[in-house]
Amino acid sequence: MVRTLLVRGMLVGLVVGLVAFAWAYFVGEPPVKAAIAVEEAAAAKAGAMDEGAPEVSRDLQSTLGLLTGILIFSTAIGGFVGLIFAMIYGRIGALQARATALVIAAVGFTTVVLVPFTKYPANPPAVGSGDTIGERTGWFFVLIVIAIVAAVAAGRLIRDLYARWGVGNAVAAGLLLFAVLIGVAHLALPAENEVRTGFPPQVLWDFRLANLGTQAIIWSLLAFGFGHAAERALAGKPLLGRRAAAGASAPTT
């Protein structure tokens, strides 16, 4: 069953990635191109030398490259959702398969996307400095790890309180703990602001919305798609099709 959930998570992630790619291509690429144009105009004005053709052409980066990257990411996230589902299903109260998938995706989107976005928001190409990229990447992942630890702590608090306080109060206490921990992390981690004066704010805004949209598509469609796939797995049904699997009585573990 664990393997089935893992494989289905990855398959749903792969399909979801196609939708996310469509969004990223049509909504995300225009501000990416605009940002690169700003960079090139600035370089030309400064009389800088042309860096020469990139190893991978821009046309390839914005189509096949974009598709490849998003599919790999989305498939991997789907796999993690499947593994986490196998770990917590049946262990968080009476939550059924679809509700469990929804909780995983909501917590995942919050910890992996929203929390880092509030401190280190996505930037279009040409905004960041090459000298600080290692540092920025490091703090970005540190904040994701902190957010995951904070979410686990909040989950444990909810579990410990809920018998005495009821679900509503326990969840409220858990959310408060999460907010406090993230607030402390915000204050403790260094600020990174790479956007230089004069960069068109509309391009930045469009790009950041496109980034949030891409991630929102991945996590929300995973919540519903994987919830459906996991429910069918638990009922011994194949991923697609109406009939029950012939080997439903002996599912893979």
Add this chain to the structure above:
Amino acid sequence: MSTQTAIEPAAERRESGVPIPVASPRELLPYWIFAGLVLMLAIYFVGAEEGATSVFSGSAIHELVHDARHLLGFPCH
């Protein structure tokens, strides 16, 4: 359905409609170690390879998935 979930009073839980865990932590561990590692590598490949750190030489990989890295929100150039 679930093979080895005798840790909980399974029959009782089934009757009350409370879902039964699909695997014990011990059964889950190898999946987390192997699949978790491969999945982390995949995310690293898109999110950080040759941006901040590099396993493969050259910059073709970095450049190929470059737009995805930006639009997924990873720090880049």
